[in-house]
Amino acid sequence: MAVRALIFDVDGTLAETEELHRIAFNRAxxxxxxxxxxxxxxxxxxxxxxxxRERIEAYAKRIGxxxxxxxxxxxxxxxxxxxxxxxxxxxxxxxxxxxLRRARQINLDLAIATTTSRSNVAGLMRAxxxxxxxxxxxxxxxxxxxxxxxxxxxxxxxxxxxLGYRPEECLIFEDSExxxxxAQAVAVPVVITPSIYTGEDDFSxxxxxxxxxxxxxxxxxxTPEFVFHGLSSDVRDLLFHG
Numbered sequence: 001m002a003v004r005a006l007i008f009d010v011d012g013t014l015a016e017t018e019e020l021h022r023i024a025f026n027r028a029x030x031x032x033x034x035x036x037x038x039x040x041x042x043x044x045x046x047x048x049x050x051x052x053r054e055r056i057e058a059y060a061k062r063i064g065x066x067x068x069x070x071x072x073x074x075x076x077x078x079x080x081x082x083x084x085x086x087x088x089x090x091x092x093x094x095x096x097x098x099x100l101r102r103a104r105q106i107n108l109d110l111a112i113a114t115t116t117s118r119s120n121v122a123g124l125m126r127a128x129x130x131x132x133x134x135x136x137x138x139x140x141x142x143x144x145x146x147x148x149x150x151x152x153x154x155x156x157x158x159x160x161x162x163l164g165y166r167p168e169e170c171l172i173f174e175d176s177e178x179x180x181x182x183a184q185a186v187a188v189p190v191v192i193t194p195s196i197y198t199g200e201d202d203f204s205x206x207x208x209x210x211x212x213x214x215x216x217x218x219x220x221x222x223t224p225e226f227v228f229h230g231l232s233s234d235v236r237d238l239l240f241h242g
Contacts (some may be wrong), residue, residue, distance in 0.1 A: 003235045004140070004169045005109040006099075007159055010116050012175035012195030015090050015124055017194070023051070024081035033171050037223040044197050050149040050178050051116045052077060064229060077116050085123040089148070094192065095213030099238070100129075104136060106234045110137040112134050113172070115149040115179045116148065118142040139163055155186035170233070173213075177201035193240075213239075 011017045022043045024196040037061070038046065049058045060068040103110060112121060121142060125133045134140070139162035146154045154195040160167065172183040175195040180203060183190040189207040203209050 002169070003108070003171055004165050005111055005163050005171075006103055007111045007156065007172045009114050009172075009174045009179050010121055010124065012198060013093070013179075013193065014096055015092050015128065015174055016196055017090055017120075017124065018043070020084055020090060021052070021077075021081060024077045024084060025056075027080045031076065032073060047176070047197050048053040048149070048178070051143055052117075054149060065200075082119055082123040082181055085120075085127050087127050090124065090127060093195075093212055096130065099213050100133075100136065102238050106238065108235070108238075109138045109163060109165075110136050111159045111163060112137050113139075113141050113155045115143045115146065115155060117183060121242075141153040150176075151185070153182045153183035155172055156182055156186045156188065160188070163202055177203065204238060 008014055011021065019040075022182055023039070025043075026037055029038075038059075046055050046059060049055045050131050053070050056068065056070040056073055058072065080165060114121065118140070121140060122131070122134060124227075127133060129136075139159045141155050141158045141162070143149065143155075145158055146152075148154045156172065159169065163170070167187040168189070172179075172188045172190045173193065174180055174183055174190055175193055176198045180190055180192060180201075184205060190205040191213075192203050192209040193212050194201065194203070194209070
């Protein structure tokens with residue numbers, strides 16, 4: 001069956017944004033007069049919990065901190081993140097912009113399914129592709145739309161409902177184990193591109209795992225006949241190009 005839509009996670013998939021998130025968290029903690037400081041090693045552990053507010057709550061519980069106003073901290077962290085997110089601060093991961101533009105040329109629908117905040121999605125678009133790029137996506141579902149975060153599949157199910165397509169008519173692009181498990185729960189094929197914080201995740205069961213969406217998809221280095229056999233030739237050529 002022909003693929004009709006590409007569905008993208010955001011943080012770690014479209015761009016390596018997690019380090020900017022970590023900096024914003026630490027600034028929010030400092031502003032609040034807290035002694036918390038999340039280094040890269042600790043943050044890598046905390047990323048196993050999806051959702052910024054949930055991450056704060058999980059850490060407070062872990063260290064036995066009481067009276068932590070996680071919603072307020074997270075709101076301020078989001079404000080700081082978007083203040084930091086200016087053109088030149090973060091770039092899209094290799095191959096992402098090309099893939100999006102090529103997909104649009106062959107009339108594939110694009111969608112976003114993320115547990116980050118909607119303002120963070122808009123901020124990333126403004127800083128990289130331009131604000132008008134939000135209009136490229138037929139469905140954008142974020143953490144505000146869901147009661148449960150990945151690995152729960154709720155956000156992916158919302159996008160599938162928006163698009164009106166069957167799971168086999170879509171491809172999901174993810175960077176984390178939580179994202180993979182959520183995608184598997186809705187039976188959509190998954191392309192994994194591990195990010196700087198998810199390289200050690202368990203990606204067993206993923207349909208495809210690639211370093212990024214640029215060089216590994218070059219037809220000069222891979223023969224596509226043995227993979228993507230269920231995809232239309234247009235989508236196969238979109239992914240394996242050279």
